[in-house]
Amino acid sequence: MNYKIITDSASDLPPEIIKKYQLHVIPTPVVINEKTYLDGETIKTDEFYSLLDKPENDIKTFHINPHMFEEAFIPYAKADIEVIYICFSTGIAATFNAANIAKDVVLGKYPDFKITIIDSKCASIGFGLFVYKLLQMQSNGASPELVKEAASFYSSHIKHIFTVETLEYLIKGGRIGKVTGGVAETLSIKPVITMDEAGSLKVYKLIRGRKASINALVAYVKENGADVEKQTIALCHGEDIAGLKRVEDLVQDILQPKKRIVSIVGCAIGAHTGRGVVGICFLDASEQQFEDYLDD
Numbered sequence: 001m002n003y004k005i006i007t008d009s010a011s012d013l014p015p016e017i018i019k020k021y022q023l024h025v026i027p028t029p030v031v032i033n034e035k036t037y038l039d040g041e042t043i044k045t046d047e048f049y050s051l052l053d054k055p056e057n058d059i060k061t062f063h064i065n066p067h068m069f070e071e072a073f074i075p076y077a078k079a080d081i082e083v084i085y086i087c088f089s090t091g092i093a094a095t096f097n098a099a100n101i102a103k104d105v106v107l108g109k110y111p112d113f114k115i116t117i118i119d120s121k122c123a124s125i126g127f128g129l130f131v132y133k134l135l136q137m138q139s140n141g142a143s144p145e146l147v148k149e150a151a152s153f154y155s156s157h158i159k160h161i162f163t164v165e166t167l168e169y170l171i172k173g174g175r176i177g178k179v180t181g182g183v184a185e186t187l188s189i190k191p192v193i194t195m196d197e198a199g200s201l202k203v204y205k206l207i208r209g210r211k212a213s214i215n216a217l218v219a220y221v222k223e224n225g226a227d228v229e230k231q232t233i234a235l236c237h238g239e240d241i242a243g244l245k246r247v248e249d250l251v252q253d254i255l256q257p258k259k260r261i262v263s264i265v266g267c268a269i270g271a272h273t274g275r276g277v278v279g280i281c282f283l284d285a286s287e288q289q290f291e292d293y294l295d296d
Contacts, residue, residue, distance in 0.1 A: 002080075002081055002082065003081065003082035003083065003084060003114075003138070003144045003147075004024065004076055004081050004082070004083050004084070005021075005023070005084050005085075005086065005131065005134055005135055005138055005147070006023070006024040006025070006026065006072065006083060006084075006085050006086075007023065007024075007025055007026070007085070007086045007087070007127075007131045008025060008026040008027070008028055008064055008087060008088055008095065009025050009026065009027045009028045009038075009039040009040045009266055009267075009268065010028055010039075010088040010093070010095075010123060010124070010127060010266065010268035010269065011025070011086075011088075011120075011124075011125075011127040011128040011130075011131050012124045012125050012127070012128050012236060012263045012264065012265055012266045012268075012269070013025070013125075013128040013131060013132065013263065014128075014261065014262065014263050017128075017132055017135070017261070021135040021138075021139065023131070023135065024072070025040065026064055026068060026069070026072050027039045027040055027041045027042075027064075028061060028062075028063070028064060028088075028266070028267060028268045029061070029062045029064065029065075030043065030048070030059065030060070030061045030062075030267040030268075030271065031058075031059070031060045031061075031062065032051055032057060032058070032059050033057055033058050034058070037267075039266050039267040039268060040266060043267065045238075045239055045264045045265070045266060045267075045270070046239060048266075048267050048270065049238060049239040049270065049275045052270065052271065052274065052275065053275060059271050060271070061267055061268055061271045061272075063088070063093040063094045063095045063098055064095055064098055064099075065098055066098045066099075066101040066102040066105065067102070068102075069098060069099050069101075069102030069103075070102045070105055070106060072102075073085075073102060073103065073106045073113075073115060074106055074109075074110075076113070076115075077106050077109070077110035077113040077115075078110070080112070080113075082114035082115070082116075082144055083113075083114070083115040083116070084115075084116050084118065084134070084144060084147060084148065084151075085099060085115065085116070085117045085118065086118050086120050086127075086130060086131050086134065086151065087099055087117060087118065087119060087120060088120065088123065088127060088268065089119065089120055089121045089122055089123050089127070089195070089199030089200070090119045090121070090198075090199060091121065091195065091196070091198045091199030091200030091201070092123055092199065092200065092201065093268070096117065096119050099117045100117055103115055103117060114144075116144075116148060118148070118151045118155070119155065119199070120151075120154075120155055120158075120199070121155045121156075121195070121197075121198065121199030122154075122155070122158050122160065122195070122199065122281075123160065123195065123199070123201075123268075123269055124160075124162075124236050124263070124265050124266075124268075124269045124279065124281075125234040125235070125236040125261065125263040125265075125279070125281050126158050126159070126160040126195070126234065126279075126281035128234065128261070128263055129154075129158055129232070129234040129261065129281050130151070130154045130155070130158055132232075132261065133150065133154055133287075133290075133294065134147050134150060134151060134154075136293065136294050136295070136296065137150055137290060137293040137294065140292070140293040140294070140295060141293070142290075142293045146290075146293070150290050150293075153285075153287070153289075153290070154283075154287075156197075156285075157283050157284050157285040157287075158281060158282070158283060159194070159195070159224060159225075159281065159282055159283070159284050160193075160194055160195045160279060160280075160281050161192065161193070161194055161204070161217050161220045161221065161279060161280055161281075162192075162193055162217065162236070162273075162277055162278060162279025162280070163190050163191060163192050163193065163207075163210075163213040163214060163216070163217060163277070163278055163279070164190065164191065164193075164273050164274055164276055164277050164278075165190075165210065165240065165243070165274060165275065165276020165277070166274050166276060188208055188209055188210075189206045189207070189208055190206070190207050190208070190209065190210060190212075190213035191203050191204075191205075191206055191207075191213075192204045192205050192206070192207055192213055192216050192217065192220070194220075204220070210243075210276075211246070214243065214246050214247050214250065214278060215250065217247060217250075217278070217279065217280050218247065218250040218251060218254050218255060218280070220280075221233070221251075221255060221280050221282050222254060222255060224282075224284050225255070225282045225283065225284060226283055226284055226285050226286050227286060228255045228256075228257055228282065229255070229256050229257060229258065230257075230258050231257050231258055231259075231282060231283055232257065232258060232259040232260070232261060233251060233255065233257040233259070233260050233261070233280060233281070233282050234260070234261045234262075234263065234280070234281040234282070235247060235248065235251065235260060235261065235262045235263070235278075235279070235280055235281075236262070236263045236264070236265050236277070236278070236279045236280075236281070237262075237263075237264060237265065237277065237278050237279075238264070238265045238270050238273060238274060238275045238276060238277040238278075239264060239275050240275055240276050240277070240278060243276060243278040244262065244278065246278075247278050247280065248260070248262070251280065257282075265277050265279075
Protein backbone atom coordinates (compact mmCIF):
# COMPACT_ATOMS: atom_id res chain seq x y z
CA MET A 1 0.00 0.00 0.00
CA ASN A 2 2.77 2.37 -0.97
CA TYR A 3 0.74 5.32 -2.21
CA LYS A 4 0.71 9.09 -1.80
CA ILE A 5 -2.25 11.46 -1.56
CA ILE A 6 -1.45 14.90 -2.94
CA THR A 7 -3.52 18.02 -3.52
CA ASP A 8 -3.24 21.72 -4.34
CA SER A 9 -3.35 24.89 -2.28
CA ALA A 10 -6.98 25.67 -3.17
CA SER A 11 -7.80 23.10 -0.45
CA ASP A 12 -6.88 25.74 2.19
CA LEU A 13 -5.92 23.13 4.76
CA PRO A 14 -4.50 24.44 8.05
CA PRO A 15 -0.70 24.09 8.39
CA GLU A 16 -0.99 21.67 11.31
CA ILE A 17 -2.87 19.13 9.18
CA ILE A 18 -0.43 19.51 6.28
CA LYS A 19 2.47 18.95 8.69
CA LYS A 20 0.88 16.02 10.52
CA TYR A 21 0.28 14.02 7.36
CA GLN A 22 3.30 15.33 5.42
CA LEU A 23 0.86 16.32 2.70
CA HIS A 24 2.26 17.33 -0.68
CA VAL A 25 0.44 20.56 -1.64
CA ILE A 26 0.98 21.98 -5.13
CA PRO A 27 0.73 25.79 -4.93
CA THR A 28 -1.74 27.76 -7.03
CA PRO A 29 -0.21 30.68 -9.00
CA VAL A 30 -1.46 34.19 -8.32
CA VAL A 31 -0.34 37.22 -10.35
CA ILE A 32 -0.24 40.58 -8.57
CA ASN A 33 0.73 43.61 -10.65
CA GLU A 34 2.32 41.28 -13.22
CA LYS A 35 4.45 39.48 -10.63
CA THR A 36 3.76 35.77 -10.09
CA TYR A 37 3.47 34.35 -6.59
CA LEU A 38 2.75 30.84 -5.33
CA ASP A 39 -0.14 30.54 -2.89
CA GLY A 40 1.12 29.51 0.54
CA GLU A 41 4.77 29.47 -0.52
CA THR A 42 5.89 32.86 -1.77
CA ILE A 43 2.83 34.74 -0.52
CA LYS A 44 0.86 34.18 2.70
CA THR A 45 -2.77 35.06 3.29
CA ASP A 46 -2.17 38.15 5.45
CA GLU A 47 0.00 39.75 2.75
CA PHE A 48 -2.40 38.65 0.01
CA TYR A 49 -5.47 40.23 1.62
CA SER A 50 -3.55 43.43 2.38
CA LEU A 51 -2.81 43.71 -1.33
CA LEU A 52 -6.34 42.68 -2.30
CA ASP A 53 -7.77 45.45 -0.09
CA LYS A 54 -6.16 48.09 -2.32
CA PRO A 55 -8.23 48.57 -5.49
CA GLU A 56 -5.25 49.84 -7.48
CA ASN A 57 -3.64 46.38 -7.35
CA ASP A 58 -4.26 44.10 -10.35
CA ILE A 59 -4.76 40.56 -9.00
CA LYS A 60 -5.40 37.45 -11.08
CA THR A 61 -5.34 33.75 -10.28
CA PHE A 62 -4.50 30.94 -12.68
CA HIS A 63 -4.88 27.21 -12.41
CA ILE A 64 -1.77 25.06 -12.02
CA ASN A 65 -0.34 24.37 -15.48
CA PRO A 66 0.60 20.93 -16.91
CA HIS A 67 4.33 21.56 -16.49
CA MET A 68 3.89 22.19 -12.76
CA PHE A 69 1.94 18.96 -12.48
CA GLU A 70 4.63 17.04 -14.38
CA GLU A 71 7.22 18.29 -11.92
CA ALA A 72 5.01 17.17 -9.03
CA PHE A 73 4.20 13.71 -10.44
CA ILE A 74 7.55 12.57 -11.86
CA PRO A 75 9.37 11.96 -8.53
CA TYR A 76 6.63 9.51 -7.55
CA ALA A 77 6.73 7.83 -10.95
CA LYS A 78 10.49 7.37 -10.62
CA ALA A 79 10.10 5.95 -7.11
CA ASP A 80 7.24 3.62 -8.15
CA ILE A 81 4.83 5.22 -5.67
CA GLU A 82 1.15 5.28 -6.60
CA VAL A 83 -0.44 8.75 -6.55
CA ILE A 84 -3.99 9.81 -5.77
CA TYR A 85 -4.28 13.47 -6.68
CA ILE A 86 -7.35 15.31 -5.36
CA CYS A 87 -8.01 18.47 -7.35
CA PHE A 88 -9.96 21.72 -7.16
CA SER A 89 -13.54 21.57 -8.47
CA THR A 90 -13.85 21.50 -12.26
CA GLY A 91 -16.89 23.73 -11.80
CA ILE A 92 -14.55 26.58 -10.85
CA ALA A 93 -11.16 25.95 -12.48
CA ALA A 94 -9.50 23.92 -15.23
CA THR A 95 -7.09 22.21 -12.82
CA PHE A 96 -8.45 18.74 -13.58
CA ASN A 97 -7.76 19.06 -17.31
CA ALA A 98 -4.23 20.37 -16.73
CA ALA A 99 -3.48 17.50 -14.35
CA ASN A 100 -4.69 14.96 -16.91
CA ILE A 101 -2.50 16.47 -19.62
CA ALA A 102 0.48 16.07 -17.29
CA LYS A 103 -0.60 12.55 -16.39
CA ASP A 104 -0.50 11.50 -20.06
CA VAL A 105 2.98 12.99 -20.49
CA VAL A 106 4.32 11.24 -17.38
CA LEU A 107 2.75 7.92 -18.37
CA GLY A 108 4.48 8.24 -21.72
CA LYS A 109 7.79 8.18 -19.85
CA TYR A 110 6.78 5.83 -17.01
CA PRO A 111 4.02 3.55 -18.35
CA ASP A 112 3.80 1.51 -15.13
CA PHE A 113 3.11 4.58 -12.99
CA LYS A 114 -0.20 4.33 -11.11
CA ILE A 115 -1.97 7.67 -10.81
CA THR A 116 -5.61 8.57 -10.21
CA ILE A 117 -6.87 12.15 -10.60
CA ILE A 118 -10.09 12.90 -8.71
CA ASP A 119 -12.32 15.94 -9.13
CA SER A 120 -13.27 16.91 -5.59
CA LYS A 121 -16.19 19.09 -6.77
CA CYS A 122 -15.24 21.15 -3.72
CA ALA A 123 -13.46 24.41 -2.95
CA SER A 124 -11.55 25.99 -0.08
CA ILE A 125 -12.00 24.18 3.22
CA GLY A 126 -14.73 21.94 1.73
CA PHE A 127 -11.97 20.70 -0.56
CA GLY A 128 -9.68 20.57 2.47
CA LEU A 129 -12.21 18.54 4.46
CA PHE A 130 -12.37 16.09 1.55
CA VAL A 131 -8.58 15.66 1.53
CA TYR A 132 -8.42 15.46 5.34
CA LYS A 133 -10.88 12.55 5.40
CA LEU A 134 -8.80 10.60 2.89
CA LEU A 135 -5.58 11.32 4.78
CA GLN A 136 -7.17 10.00 7.96
CA MET A 137 -8.20 6.84 6.13
CA GLN A 138 -4.75 6.31 4.65
CA SER A 139 -3.14 6.85 8.06
CA ASN A 140 -5.41 4.17 9.53
CA GLY A 141 -4.52 1.56 6.92
CA ALA A 142 -7.10 2.03 4.17
CA SER A 143 -6.12 0.65 0.78
CA PRO A 144 -5.93 2.90 -2.30
CA GLU A 145 -9.09 1.25 -3.58
CA LEU A 146 -11.01 2.06 -0.41
CA VAL A 147 -9.71 5.65 -0.43
CA LYS A 148 -10.94 6.05 -4.02
CA GLU A 149 -14.33 4.64 -3.03
CA ALA A 150 -14.49 7.15 -0.17
CA ALA A 151 -13.51 9.95 -2.54
CA SER A 152 -16.57 9.21 -4.65
CA PHE A 153 -18.73 9.44 -1.53
CA TYR A 154 -17.23 12.71 -0.28
CA SER A 155 -17.41 14.42 -3.67
CA SER A 156 -21.18 13.93 -3.52
CA HIS A 157 -21.80 14.66 0.14
CA ILE A 158 -19.51 17.48 1.28
CA LYS A 159 -21.60 20.64 1.15
CA HIS A 160 -20.57 24.30 1.20
CA ILE A 161 -22.38 27.38 2.44
CA PHE A 162 -20.77 30.80 2.70
CA THR A 163 -21.34 34.52 2.55
CA VAL A 164 -19.26 37.62 1.80
CA GLU A 165 -18.94 41.08 3.30
CA THR A 166 -18.89 42.83 -0.09
CA LEU A 167 -20.23 41.93 -3.53
CA GLU A 168 -17.38 43.80 -5.24
CA TYR A 169 -15.34 40.73 -6.10
CA LEU A 170 -18.29 38.57 -7.17
CA ILE A 171 -19.36 41.40 -9.49
CA LYS A 172 -15.84 41.62 -10.94
CA GLY A 173 -15.83 37.88 -11.53
CA GLY A 174 -19.23 37.92 -13.22
CA ARG A 175 -20.92 35.81 -10.53
CA ILE A 176 -23.42 38.62 -9.89
CA GLY A 177 -24.48 41.23 -12.48
CA LYS A 178 -23.24 44.81 -12.05
CA VAL A 179 -26.71 46.34 -11.83
CA THR A 180 -28.09 43.73 -9.43
CA GLY A 181 -24.88 43.81 -7.42
CA GLY A 182 -24.82 47.60 -7.21
CA VAL A 183 -28.38 47.75 -5.90
CA ALA A 184 -27.69 44.95 -3.44
CA GLU A 185 -24.58 46.72 -2.12
CA THR A 186 -26.57 49.91 -1.55
CA LEU A 187 -29.19 47.98 0.45
CA SER A 188 -26.53 45.97 2.37
CA ILE A 189 -27.75 42.76 0.76
CA LYS A 190 -25.43 39.79 1.30
CA PRO A 191 -25.46 36.66 -0.87
CA VAL A 192 -25.53 33.22 0.70
CA ILE A 193 -23.72 30.94 -1.72
CA THR A 194 -23.59 27.17 -2.15
CA MET A 195 -22.01 24.79 -4.65
CA ASP A 196 -24.17 22.72 -6.97
CA GLU A 197 -23.70 19.06 -7.91
CA ALA A 198 -21.21 19.99 -10.63
CA GLY A 199 -19.08 21.92 -8.14
CA SER A 200 -20.01 25.37 -9.45
CA LEU A 201 -20.88 28.36 -7.26
CA LYS A 202 -24.58 29.16 -6.95
CA VAL A 203 -26.39 31.99 -5.15
CA TYR A 204 -28.73 30.28 -2.69
CA LYS A 205 -30.43 33.41 -1.39
CA LEU A 206 -29.89 37.11 -0.77
CA ILE A 207 -30.20 38.38 2.80
CA ARG A 208 -30.10 41.88 4.21
CA GLY A 209 -27.34 42.45 6.75
CA ARG A 210 -24.09 40.75 7.70
CA LYS A 211 -25.32 39.17 10.95
CA ALA A 212 -28.40 37.75 9.28
CA SER A 213 -26.34 36.24 6.46
CA ILE A 214 -24.03 34.51 8.94
CA ASN A 215 -27.05 33.26 10.90
CA ALA A 216 -28.34 31.79 7.63
CA LEU A 217 -25.19 29.72 7.21
CA VAL A 218 -25.74 27.91 10.48
CA ALA A 219 -29.46 27.48 9.81
CA TYR A 220 -28.61 25.87 6.45
CA VAL A 221 -26.23 23.39 8.08
CA LYS A 222 -28.77 22.53 10.76
CA GLU A 223 -31.41 21.87 8.11
CA ASN A 224 -29.21 19.92 5.66
CA GLY A 225 -26.50 18.26 7.78
CA ALA A 226 -26.59 14.58 8.73
CA ASP A 227 -25.90 13.86 12.42
CA VAL A 228 -24.01 17.14 12.70
CA GLU A 229 -23.14 16.49 16.34
CA LYS A 230 -21.05 13.49 15.16
CA GLN A 231 -19.29 15.38 12.39
CA THR A 232 -16.10 17.28 11.83
CA ILE A 233 -17.35 20.70 10.67
CA ALA A 234 -14.99 22.89 8.66
CA LEU A 235 -15.06 26.68 9.00
CA CYS A 236 -13.26 29.20 6.81
CA HIS A 237 -12.75 32.94 6.72
CA GLY A 238 -10.87 35.50 4.65
CA GLU A 239 -8.68 37.03 7.34
CA ASP A 240 -11.90 38.18 9.05
CA ILE A 241 -11.58 37.42 12.76
CA ALA A 242 -14.88 39.10 13.70
CA GLY A 243 -16.82 37.09 11.12
CA LEU A 244 -15.11 33.89 12.21
CA LYS A 245 -15.88 34.56 15.88
CA ARG A 246 -19.58 35.03 15.15
CA VAL A 247 -19.87 31.85 13.10
CA GLU A 248 -17.81 29.85 15.63
CA ASP A 249 -20.08 30.92 18.48
CA LEU A 250 -23.21 30.04 16.52
CA VAL A 251 -21.82 26.67 15.44
CA GLN A 252 -20.93 25.78 19.01
CA ASP A 253 -24.27 26.95 20.45
CA ILE A 254 -26.57 25.53 17.80
CA LEU A 255 -24.78 22.68 16.00
CA GLN A 256 -22.35 21.39 18.65
CA PRO A 257 -20.25 19.31 16.23
CA LYS A 258 -17.82 16.63 17.40
CA LYS A 259 -14.87 18.57 15.98
CA ARG A 260 -14.10 21.78 14.10
CA ILE A 261 -11.41 22.64 11.57
CA VAL A 262 -10.73 26.34 11.03
CA SER A 263 -9.02 27.60 7.90
CA ILE A 264 -8.10 30.88 6.20
CA VAL A 265 -9.33 31.16 2.60
CA GLY A 266 -6.30 31.33 0.31
CA CYS A 267 -5.62 33.14 -2.94
CA ALA A 268 -7.50 30.76 -5.26
CA ILE A 269 -10.90 31.61 -3.75
CA GLY A 270 -10.07 34.78 -1.82
CA ALA A 271 -9.31 36.73 -4.99
CA HIS A 272 -12.95 36.21 -6.02
CA THR A 273 -14.64 36.76 -2.65
CA GLY A 274 -12.62 39.39 -0.76
CA ARG A 275 -11.54 39.58 2.86
CA GLY A 276 -14.98 39.13 4.45
CA VAL A 277 -15.80 35.65 3.18
CA VAL A 278 -17.05 33.29 5.91
CA GLY A 279 -18.17 29.73 5.31
CA ILE A 280 -19.09 26.33 6.73
CA CYS A 281 -18.56 22.93 5.11
CA PHE A 282 -20.24 19.76 6.30
CA LEU A 283 -21.69 16.38 5.29
CA ASP A 284 -25.29 15.81 4.26
CA ALA A 285 -25.03 12.02 4.64
CA SER A 286 -23.69 9.56 7.22
CA GLU A 287 -20.09 8.42 6.72
CA GLN A 288 -20.60 5.38 8.93
CA GLN A 289 -19.20 2.98 6.32
CA PHE A 290 -15.78 4.62 6.70
CA GLU A 291 -15.82 5.35 10.45
CA ASP A 292 -13.27 2.65 11.33
CA TYR A 293 -10.69 4.62 9.34
CA LEU A 294 -11.50 8.13 10.47
CA ASP A 295 -9.87 8.43 13.90
CA ASP A 296 -6.95 10.85 14.21
